[in-house]
Amino acid sequence: MHDIKFIRDNPKIFDKKMNIRNADISSENILKIDKKNRELISNLQIFQEERNLLSKQIGILIKDGKDATKVQESVKKLKDQISLADEKIKESENKLRDILINLPNILDDDVPTGVNENDNKVIRSWGKKPKFSFVPKDHVDLTTNDKLNFELGAKISGSRFVVIKNDLALLERALINFMLDINTIKFKREEISPPYIVNSKSLFGTGQLPKFKDDLFETDQDKWLIPTSEVPLTNIVRDEILNDFDLPLNFVAYSPCFRSEAGAAGKDTRGMIRQHQFSKIEMVSIVHPKDSDSKLEEMTNHAEHILIELNLPYRVMLLCSGDTGFSSKKTYDIEVWLPGQNSGLGQYREISSCSNCGDFQSRRMNARFRDKENKLLNFLHTLNGSCLAVGRTMIAIIENYQDQHGDIIIPEVLRPYMQNKQKINFK
Numbered sequence: 001m002h003d004i005k006f007i008r009d010n011p012k013i014f015d016k017k018m019n020i021r022n023a024d025i026s027s028e029n030i031l032k033i034d035k036k037n038r039e040l041i042s043n044l045q046i047f048q049e050e051r052n053l054l055s056k057q058i059g060i061l062i063k064d065g066k067d068a069t070k071v072q073e074s075v076k077k078l079k080d081q082i083s084l085a086d087e088k089i090k091e092s093e094n095k096l097r098d099i100l101i102n103l104p105n106i107l108d109d110d111v112p113t114g115v116n117e118n119d120n121k122v123i124r125s126w127g128k129k130p131k132f133s134f135v136p137k138d139h140v141d142l143t144t145n146d147k148l149n150f151e152l153g154a155k156i157s158g159s160r161f162v163v164i165k166n167d168l169a170l171l172e173r174a175l176i177n178f179m180l181d182i183n184t185i186k187f188k189r190e191e192i193s194p195p196y197i198v199n200s201k202s203l204f205g206t207g208q209l210p211k212f213k214d215d216l217f218e219t220d221q222d223k224w225l226i227p228t229s230e231v232p233l234t235n236i237v238r239d240e241i242l243n244d245f246d247l248p249l250n251f252v253a254y255s256p257c258f259r260s261e262a263g264a265a266g267k268d269t270r271g272m273i274r275q276h277q278f279s280k281i282e283m284v285s286i287v288h289p290k291d292s293d294s295k296l297e298e299m300t301n302h303a304e305h306i307l308i309e310l311n312l313p314y315r316v317m318l319l320c321s322g323d324t325g326f327s328s329k330k331t332y333d334i335e336v337w338l339p340g341q342n343s344g345l346g347q348y349r350e351i352s353s354c355s356n357c358g359d360f361q362s363r364r365m366n367a368r369f370r371d372k373e374n375k376l377l378n379f380l381h382t383l384n385g386s387c388l389a390v391g392r393t394m395i396a397i398i399e400n401y402q403d404q405h406g407d408i409i410i411p412e413v414l415r416p417y418m419q420n421k422q423k424i425n426f427k
Contacts (some may be wrong), residue, residue, distance in 0.1 A: 001363035002100050004034055013048035017106045019112055020321045027165035028377070030099060038091040044085040051078040102206075102211055105360040107321055108330040114320025120333070121320070126304065127313030129337050129346065130400050138152050138340035140271040142406060143168065144426050160261070160269070160276045167424040168394065171410070172279065174417035175390050176254050179281040179306055183387060186358040189252040189283065195234035196255055197223050202235040204255040207357075217276075219259045225258035230384040233284035237380060238365040242286075244372050248295065248382075252387065254279065272391045279390035285383045288369070289359065292381035296356040299385040300332045303352040306388055310411050312396045313337040315348060330357035336392065340399040345370065353390045354385030 007014045012029035018025055054075045061068040101393040112121050130136075145151065147168040152376050153161035164172055183189045199222050203209040208216060208227060217225040226232060233251045242249075263395035268274035283302065287295050300316065307314045334352040359379035362368070368377045401409040408424040417424065 002103060003359075003361060004030075004096070004100070007031065008034065014106070015134045018103065020107060022322065023103055025099065025103060030096065033092060033096045033099070037089065037096060040085060040089045040092055041347060044082060044089060047078050047082045051075055051082065053409075054078065067078045069177055071100070102365070104326045105323060105329045105357065108145055108356075110318075111324060111330055112320045113249045115322040116320075117323050119320040120323055121318040123316040123318050123332070125313070125315035126151055126308060127311065127337070129313050130339060132402075132404075134337070134404055135344040136339040136346070136399060137273065137344065137400060138338070139402075139405070142340070142398055142402055142408070142426060147424075147426065150271075151221055151258065157248065159258075160274065162272055162275065165420070167418075170421075171397070171424065173415070174414050175393055176279065176281065177417050178414055179387060180252065180254060182306060182309070183281065183283065183302070184247070184250040186305075187250070187252075192229075192233060192236075192251050192253045194226075194229050194253050194255060196226050196229050196258075198226055198235070199223060201238070202231050203217055205238050205367075206231050206234050206361050207364065208275075211326060215260055217260055226255060227259050228280060228384075228386075229253040229255035229282040230259050230284055231283065234361060234382050234384065235365065237286050237362075237367040239384075240367055241377065242367075242369040242380065243374075244288065247286065247369060248291060251284045251286075252285075253282050255282065275391065281390065282355075282388045283383075283385045283389045286367075287381050287383065289378065289381045292356050292358060292383060295381075295383050296330060296332070296354060299383055299387075300334070300354040303334055303354060303385055303387045305332070305352070306393075307336060309413050310397065312393075314351070314402055323354075325355060327357045327360050329360065331355040331356045334388075336396045337401045338396060338399050340402070349392065351396065352386040352388045355383065357382045357384070 007030055009026050011031065014027045014320060017128060054071050058068045058071050061071065089119065112119060114120065122271050147164070148167050149163040149165060152163040156274045176365065184191050197219065200209055203216070203224055208231065215225055219225065233253055237249070257278050259276060261274060261276065283299055285295050285299060304314065313335050314336045317335060319333055324331050332354045336351040337346060337349035338349050339346040341349065358381050361382045362379040367380045369380055397411060398408050401411065403409060404412070406426050409419055410418050410423055
């Protein structure tokens with residue numbers, strides 16, 4: 001959600017930023033509606049002042065035993081005018097709101113201008129890509145129905161669902177516990193077990209509604225399945241006023257995530273790369289505005305740490321303007337190396353996305369804090385990041401740790417979580 005005062009004071013900057021985002025809007029159109037709205041409010045205030053003065057006159061006339069009929073008729077007309085003005089103001093405010101809530105966040109100055117993922121910028125990379133004496137397979141060819149069953153998932157639920165069994169189910173659970181332990185013990189994040197169903201206000205607050213309704217699973221009675229636990233975690237502070245000394249708030253949660261993937265029809269239909277249901281460890285931070293830039297770097301480093309512990313090669317990408325999400329002002333994607341993709345030639349694929357949303361979400365949620373003097377109210381800054389997508393981390397382990405026999409060597413850091421198993425055998 002945008003600050004209308006910023007648009008009034010910086011119309012050219014706003015237009016430039018929206019143009020970079022390919023948003024079909026200009027400050028001129030917005031400010032016309034805003035000007036009309038302020039004029040309506042000004043007229044309303046004049047009507048209210050006149051009504052108050054005349055109401056006082058009525059009291060004086062009645063007290064003096066004089067006829068107050070004409071003044072009362074004037075007050076009645078003013079009340080009608082006030083009622084009409086109220087309706088016009090609501091109509092004008094709703095029109096302005098409908099425009100603003102569908103506009104993307106303003107990007108940071110260091111976000112590269114671009115059209116799509118091909119214009120993203122490599123920031124750094126880590127790890128050595130594994131070398132094999134054989135052509136590496138992807139996770140679908142490596143696994144069997146006994147452990148990763150797509151046919152059974154389709155039978156039970158439909159396409160893009162999978163049933164994970166036996167040692168791979170244990171690997172999934174191990175990854176969840178491993179990631180939560182690092183986040184809570186090493187990074188000192190507060191673990192939350194959030195609801196997996198939320199209301200429309202929550203999805204509006206984080207920016208999924210109304211623009212991305214088709215990408216969500218809706219139930220009934222104003223309830224939706226969460227696309228990410230970012231939604232319930234961030235909405236913890238909705239309509240709240242925090243104190244300056246309460247900040248930062250750092251949360252972590254495991255949750256299943258549900259996405260209809262309406263905007264990704266035909267993409268990544270093979271295997272577990274893009275499912276309707278998947279697991280994720282999510283980080284959310286609520287911070288003072290002065291700290292959000294550094295918090296984004298910290299959050300990205302935390303996600304990287306997990307990959308380093310698992311010894312999985314990756315690279316960090318700064319997303320360009322055309323690839324940055326709706327609510328974000330700056331996003332880093334972490335892409336893990338998957339050697340079995342692209343017919344064994346290998347490919348980097350996204351495994352984490354860390355975003356600084358600034359005050360974009362907090363304005364939608366009305367989430368604020370008091371300064372140290374306890375006088376001024378300011379909007380909070382919100383950040384979110386995957387740490388990591390569990391399914392894609394499983395894929396990365398399966399493909400990077402495969403041996404010539406088609407077995408999977410379990411990373412050492414996971415073995416205590418895997419009943420001390422050293423490998424997963426697919427024979």
